[in-house]
Amino acid sequence: MIPYGRQDISDEDVAAVVAVLRSDFLTQGPAVPAFEAAVADWCGAAHAVAVNSATSALHVACMALELGPGDVLWTVPNTFVASANCALYCGAAVDFVDIDPQTYTMNVSALREKLEKASVKGRLPKVIVPVHLCGQSADMAAIGALARAYGVKVIEDASHAIGATYQGHPVGDCRHSDICVFSFHPVKIITTAEGGLATTQDPLLARKMQLARSHGITRDPAEMDQLPDGGWYYQQISLGYNYRMTEMQAALGLNQMTRLGAFVARRRALAARYDRLLSNLDLVRPAQSMDADSSWHLYVIRVPADKHLHVFDTMRAGGVAVNLHYIPVHLQPYYRAMGFGPGQFPQAEAYYGEAISIPVYFGLTEAEQDKVVEVLAGALA
Numbered sequence: 001m002i003p004y005g006r007q008d009i010s011d012e013d014v015a016a017v018v019a020v021l022r023s024d025f026l027t028q029g030p031a032v033p034a035f036e037a038a039v040a041d042w043c044g045a046a047h048a049v050a051v052n053s054a055t056s057a058l059h060v061a062c063m064a065l066e067l068g069p070g071d072v073l074w075t076v077p078n079t080f081v082a083s084a085n086c087a088l089y090c091g092a093a094v095d096f097v098d099i100d101p102q103t104y105t106m107n108v109s110a111l112r113e114k115l116e117k118a119s120v121k122g123r124l125p126k127v128i129v130p131v132h133l134c135g136q137s138a139d140m141a142a143i144g145a146l147a148r149a150y151g152v153k154v155i156e157d158a159s160h161a162i163g164a165t166y167q168g169h170p171v172g173d174c175r176h177s178d179i180c181v182f183s184f185h186p187v188k189i190i191t192t193a194e195g196g197l198a199t200t201q202d203p204l205l206a207r208k209m210q211l212a213r214s215h216g217i218t219r220d221p222a223e224m225d226q227l228p229d230g231g232w233y234y235q236q237i238s239l240g241y242n243y244r245m246t247e248m249q250a251a252l253g254l255n256q257m258t259r260l261g262a263f264v265a266r267r268r269a270l271a272a273r274y275d276r277l278l279s280n281l282d283l284v285r286p287a288q289s290m291d292a293d294s295s296w297h298l299y300v301i302r303v304p305a306d307k308h309l310h311v312f313d314t315m316r317a318g319g320v321a322v323n324l325h326y327i328p329v330h331l332q333p334y335y336r337a338m339g340f341g342p343g344q345f346p347q348a349e350a351y352y353g354e355a356i357s358i359p360v361y362f363g364l365t366e367a368e369q370d371k372v373v374e375v376l377a378g379a380l381a
């Protein structure tokens with residue numbers, strides 16, 4: 001089977017992890033800060049906080065922005081459930097903004113209208129979470145401007161988008177947001193097996209996320225309400241979790257960062273090749289905004305709704321492990337039980353009825369890509 005996504009692990013990656021295993025620190029050593037510095041440097045962010053998943057990064061980001069009971073977080077429906085669940089962890093409520101039918105990212109006019117109405121009702125969200133689906137940045141300049149106008153905070157879910165740019169600047173520099181979150185799950189652009197990271201330009205938000213990652217415990221006397229009793233002393237000053245990344249994960253991530261440019265370049269070349277090879281088929285290729293240069297985590301095609309299931313099943317039977325990103329979150333039973341249901345977000349629902357993610361990853365060969373196209377063409381015929 002040709003998978004839809006797959007990690008690329010080099011001998012150097014393996015050596016980096018093995019070196020950590022033989023070192024003094026398996027956790028809380030030098031590799032995590034080195035990895036954080038590498039990502040912050042790539043993104044042009046002042047701060048980076050590594051954690052054990054993007055789900056945890058979204059949670060600590062919401063905590064740092066003091067999302068809580070009585071608050072609301074808005075995200076898009078066509079995302080992984082974690083983009084919405086982070087609000088529920090904080091006791092806040094979730095609502096959704098439909099997507100743009102071309103780029104599949106948060107629809108700016110839908111957001112504007114919804115903010116206007118919410119403002120009149122005195123029910124503005126505290127946080128909005130645009131998702132850079134497939135690696136293509138949402139229209140962050142417009143979203144950031146609206147957020148500022150209404151006093152709303154922004155967390156970018158850039159789980160797909162490390163290595164992407166927006167208006168010529170790296171995703172993760174938080175130019176139009178408060179916090180930006182990346183995932184390092186094996187199918188994503190770089191991997192640490194499990195892992196995630198949040199960038200920010202704000203030192204206070206960074207510190208709050210560090211505390212949330214590790215029990216709310218500080219060893220900094222300046223943050224304590226008394227002088228330390230002795231060298232052993234620490235204080236818990238807020239409620240946190242154990243969301244720490246291990247040294248093995250960070251060493252893997254640090255070495256993967258040296259190939260981020262190559263990973264994204266290869267994905268862009270494969271996407272451009274798909275664009276050519278698929279141009280005569282009865283499907284919609286992924287539209288790209290002039291402002292965004294995608295990292296191409298996913299290459300999503302849309303096929304006629306009446307052929308969707310057939311194409312999906314035929315491709316899987318033909319050795320191509322296609323996938324679908326995503327089932328709209330508001331249609332999940334857990335969310336339906338809160339009152340959400342079909343018909344509320346028609347663009348995300350129409351997308352769900354037609355979308356298929358076809359293979360794109362660093363190690364995909366042109367011969368394999370040709371096979372994907374051949375199987376797809378056969379399924380559509």
Ligand SMILES: *Cc1c(COP(=O)(O)O)cnc(C)c1O
Pocket residue numbers: 052053054055056079080082083131157159160182183184185194195196
């Ligand atoms: C993968 C993903 C997440 C969660 O990432 P984990 O690192 O697996 O927790 C969140 N949001 C989106 C859009 C994702 O694709």
